[in-house]
Structures are given as C-alpha cells and as structure tokens.
Amino acid sequence: MKLEVKDLYKRFGEVVAARGVSFRVRGGEILVLLGPSGCGKTTVLRIIAGLEYPNRGDVRIDGRSVLHLPPERRNVGLLFQSYALFPHMTVYANVAYGLRFHGVPRGERKRRVRELLELVGLRGCERRKPHQLSHGQKQRVALARALAPEPNVLLLDEPLSALDAALRAELRGELRRILKERGTTSVYVTHDQEEGLSLGDRLAVMREGRIEQEGSPEELYFSPQTPFVASFLGGANLWKGILHHGPEGTRVESEGVWIPVEVVDLPEGEEVFLFFRPEDVEPGEGPLEAVVEEVEFRGDHWEIRGRVGVRSVTFISRERHSPGEKLRLAFRRLPRVLVEPH
Ligand code: ADP
Ligand code: MG
Numbered sequence: 001m002k003l004e005v006k007d008l009y010k011r012f013g014e015v016v017a018a019r020g021v022s023f024r025v026r027g028g029e030i031l032v033l034l035g036p037s038g039c040g041k042t043t044v045l046r047i048i049a050g051l052e053y054p055n056r057g058d059v060r061i062d063g064r065s066v067l068h069l070p071p072e073r074r075n076v077g078l079l080f081q082s083y084a085l086f087p088h089m090t091v092y093a094n095v096a097y098g099l100r101f102h103g104v105p106r107g108e109r110k111r112r113v114r115e116l117l118e119l120v121g122l123r124g125c126e127r128r129k130p131h132q133l134s135h136g137q138k139q140r141v142a143l144a145r146a147l148a149p150e151p152n153v154l155l156l157d158e159p160l161s162a163l164d165a166a167l168r169a170e171l172r173g174e175l176r177r178i179l180k181e182r183g184t185t186s187v188y189v190t191h192d193q194e195e196g197l198s199l200g201d202r203l204a205v206m207r208e209g210r211i212e213q214e215g216s217p218e219e220l221y222f223s224p225q226t227p228f229v230a231s232f233l234g235g236a237n238l239w240k241g242i243l244h245h246g247p248e249g250t251r252v253e254s255e256g257v258w259i260p261v262e263v264v265d266l267p268e269g270e271e272v273f274l275f276f277r278p279e280d281v282e283p284g285e286g287p288l289e290a291v292v293e294e295v296e297f298r299g300d301h302w303e304i305r306g307r308v309g310v311r312s313v314t315f316i317s318r319e320r321h322s323p324g325e326k327l328r329l330a331f332r333r334l335p336r337v338l339v340e341p342h
Contacts, residue, residue, distance in 0.1 A: 001062040001152040001185055002027050003048070008057035010043050017043040018054070019209035025153075025202075028183040030176065032200030034190055036232070040209040041189040045155045048187065049076050061152050072101075077151030077184075079142055079159045085130040091117070092126040095144045102149050116144040119178055136167045143175070147182060154179070156188045160195065172199055193234050197221060205229050212341065227273045227338050237281070239274040239311050243267075243337060252337065255309050259287055264337045276335040278303060278314045283321070286330025288313070292321045 003025040010018040017040040025031040033041045046052040048059050050071035058065050066074045085094050095113045104112070117123050120140040130138055139159060146154060159175070160168045176199050179186050190196050196203050197217040204214040205228075213220060213229045224230035227238055241254030243261075245268050251258050252274045259274060266272065281288070290313055294305040302317045308329070315329060 003153050003185055003187070004058075004060040004063075005044065005048065006058040006060070008044060008047055008054045008059075010040075010047060010052065010054050016209055018047070018057075021057070021206075021209070021211055023204050023211065023214060025185055025187060027185055028180075029201045030179055030186045030188055030199060032188045032190060032196040032203045033206055034193060034196040034200075034203050034232070035206030036191055039206045041191075041206055042157055044206075045078075045157050045187060045189055048153070049078055049155055050074050075149065075152045077146040077149065077154040079146045079154065079156045081158045081160075081162050085138060085141055085145075087130050089129070090126060091122065091128050091130075091133070091141050094130070094141055095148055097145060098149045112148060113144075116148055119147075119181070120144045121174070135163055136171060139163065139171065143178065147178075147184065152185065154184045154186045156186060158190055159188075161190070161192070168195070175199065193232060197233070205232060207232075223336075224275070224338065226341050227275070230273075230275045230338060235278050235314065237274075237276050237278070237313055237315075238338075241272060241274050243270045243272045250337075252335075255311060257288065257309060257311075260331075260334055262334045262336050266337065266339065270339070273338045274335045275338050276331065276333075279316050280333050280335065281313070281315045281329050281331055283315075283317055283319070283327050284330035286328055288329040290315075290327050290329050292323050292325045292327060295321060295323065 005021060005023050008018045008021040021044055023031060033044060035041055043052060047054050050069060059067055092113055095116055096109050099109045120143055122137060122140055160171055172195055188199055200217060202214065202216055203220050204211045205220065207228050213225050220229060221233055224233060230236040231238055239254045241252040243266055244251050244253060250261050250263050252261050252272060254274055261274065288308045290306045290308050292304055292306045296303045302320055304317055304321060305314050321327060
C-alpha cells in the first residue's frame with residue numbers, strides 16, 4: 001500500500017527534529033531514509049508509526065490520513081536494531097504473537113508462521129528459544145514477527161547495525177529479497193551509505209531535519225545535487241573554488257589550480273565546490289600535479305590518497321605507485337560544480 005508523508009514538522013523543546021519532511025513510497029517499494037546520526041530519521045519513523053505526534057503535517061496510508069489513529073490501528077510493522085524478542089517464548093510463539101490479537105484462527109496462524117520461517121531461512125527452528133539463536137537468527141525471527149500480521153507498511157530502523165560487518169552484508173541482500181518477495185511497502189532507516197545504496201529502490205538523504213535530495217541509488221551516487229550528498233555517499237573529492245567563464249570554457253580556480261568543469265548555469269566569480277569521484281581521475285597528462293601519500297591495494301586497482309598543493313585527493317590507479325612519488329592526474333570525465341542549497 002502506498003505511504004505519503006507530508007510536510008512533517010516536529011519540535012522537542014529547543015530541538016527541531018523534522019523541518020518539513022515530505023516523501024511518497026509506492027506500493028511494494030523500499031524507500032531508504034539515509035543520514036547522519038541525529039538528523040531526524042527515527043523521529044520520522046515514530047511519527048509514521050503513531051508513537052509521536054507531529055506539530056504539523058500528515059501521514060497517509062493508501063490515501064487516508066492515519067494521524068488520528070493509535071499505533072495498533074495503523075497496521076504498521078516495526079523492526080528495530082534490538083530485536084526485543086520475548087525470551088521465554090519459542091521462535092514459533094514469538095512469530096505467532098501478534099496474530100492472535102488480529103483474530104487470525106489457529107490453523108491459519110500455523111500456516112503463516114511456517115511460511116514466514118521458511119522465508120527467513122529458519123525452518124525447523126520453531127521450538128528453539130531466543131538464547132539458542134545467533135544474533136543474525138534473532139533478527140530474522142524479529143523480521144518474521146514484524147511481517148506476520150501483513151502490515152500495510154513496514155518501518156525498519158537500522159535493523160542491522162548491531163551485527164558484525166560480514167553478517168550485515170549477508171543479511172541486507174536477504175532482507176531486500178524478502179521485502180520484494182512479500183511486496184511490503186517499506187521505509188528503511190540507516191546512516192550507512194553502502195547499506196542504503198544496495199537496499200533501496202529509492203533513497204532520501206536527510207540532513208538536519210530536512211530531505212536534501214531524493215532519487216534512485218544511481219542518481220544520488222552519480223548526480224548528487226549538493227556537497228553534503230556528494231560527501232555523504234562516500235569517496236567524493238570536494239574542493240572549494242571560484243567559478244570562471246572564459247574563452248577556454250568554464251573552469252574553477254582552486255588554490256591556484258585551474259580545472260575545466262562541466263558547463264553550469266552559475267554566475268562568474270561564484271564560490272563553488274568542485275566534485276569528482278576517485279574513479280573520475282587517473283594518472284595521465286592532465287591539469288593536476290599530485291604527490292602520493294598513501295597507497296591501498298584493492299585487487300584489480302590501487303586506491304591512492306595524495307595531495308594537490310594543499311588539497312587532498314583520492315584516485316584510482318591501475319599501476320602501483322609509492323608514497324612520495326609525483327604524478328600528473330587527468331580527468332576521465334569533467335568534474336561537476338556544486339553549491340550549498342539555500
Ligand atoms: P536519528 O534517528 O537520525 O539519529 P532522531 O530522530 O533520533 O535522529 O533525533 C533527531 C533530533 O531530535 C536529535 O537532536 C535528538 O536528540 C532529538 N530528539 C529525538 N527524540 C527526542 C525526544 N523524545 N526528546 C528530546 N529530543 C529528542
Ligand atoms: Mg535513529
């Protein structure tokens with residue numbers, strides 16, 4: 001079912017946690033809310049769930065406002081970092097728990113729990129207690145429990161952040177498969193850009209209570225609209241500079257280095273950020289003179305950190321270089337120009 005969040009505003013005393021947050025999630029779609037700690041992600045989820053009431057704005061599920069409904073009548077599922085399973089109950093009872101309250105008859109309950117445990121890869125674990133499960137298994141049980149009442153919308157708040165890196169990477173692929181297989185409309189909150197990019201159909205990047213940019217993972221990675229989005233999605237080179245239009249084309253001057261950039265509709269003399277990814281620049285005959293500082297072997301390439309004058313730069317090389325070495329760098333595609341939003 002589709003979810004619409006309209007112009008949410010939420011104040012806690014002096015702190016404004018949401019300043020006009022709006023987005024839509026289509027039926028069956030996974031929207032990722034991505035942003036640093038404290039930017040308001042959990043607050044937005046709690047408002048959707050009915051655990052907080054906004055100062056302004058609306059939440060609609062399938063076109064109807066649910067703002068006046070208590071949490072239990074919204075049929076919204078929740079999955080948090082801490083699984084909060086009932087420790088004395090079996091896996092079966094934990095997953096079946098919510099179904100009783102929804103008046104699902106016993107036979108149907110049994111069928112659904114079986115199907116869900118199968119879906120999350122825990123068939124045969126019905127009779128175990130939570131303490132007999134690994135962290136990853138507990139989180140799978142929690143997911144099955146959240147999905148059991150067939151929620152209109154599932155809200156996931158950093159559900160993998162308590163797990164170690166290898167398990168996190170494994171579970172995120174599985175989580176996506178499960179949500180898509182069930183066709184569950186989902187809002188997935190995370191501060192981890194890699195997780196967000198791999199899990200979301202669409203991403204909304206939040207900063208200080210606002211959504212700064214929304215789009216597909218590819219759009220956000222390749223065409224960030226602001227310096228914040230560019231740097232938050234990782235591995236960006238961002239240099240401050242001054243924009244110039246001239247007979248040689250559009251260029252940015254940054255600490256005495258002149259760099260050709262993509263054409264942009266901004267005035268002469270504007271303070272801008274030059275943006276390029278490590279893979280956009282490589283050793284070759286180009287405008288940058290770099291000194292290598294650190295070299296990391298990555299299998300099919302080396303990732304190199306160095307300096308261009310006072311600027312730091314990260315780039316990719318197909319050949320090995322050593323710290324202290326001087327190199328010229330060429331752009332494989334022209335850097336883009338970004339400015340702070342107003
Ligand atoms: P995130 O989930 O992105 O880390 P939160 O939504 O938890 O962010 O918090 C956003 C801001 O609102 C933070 O500054 C946080 O301290 C504040 N905040 C959240 N909940 C409350 C509350 N119940 N009382 C006071 N301040 C709160
Ligand atoms: Mg949070």
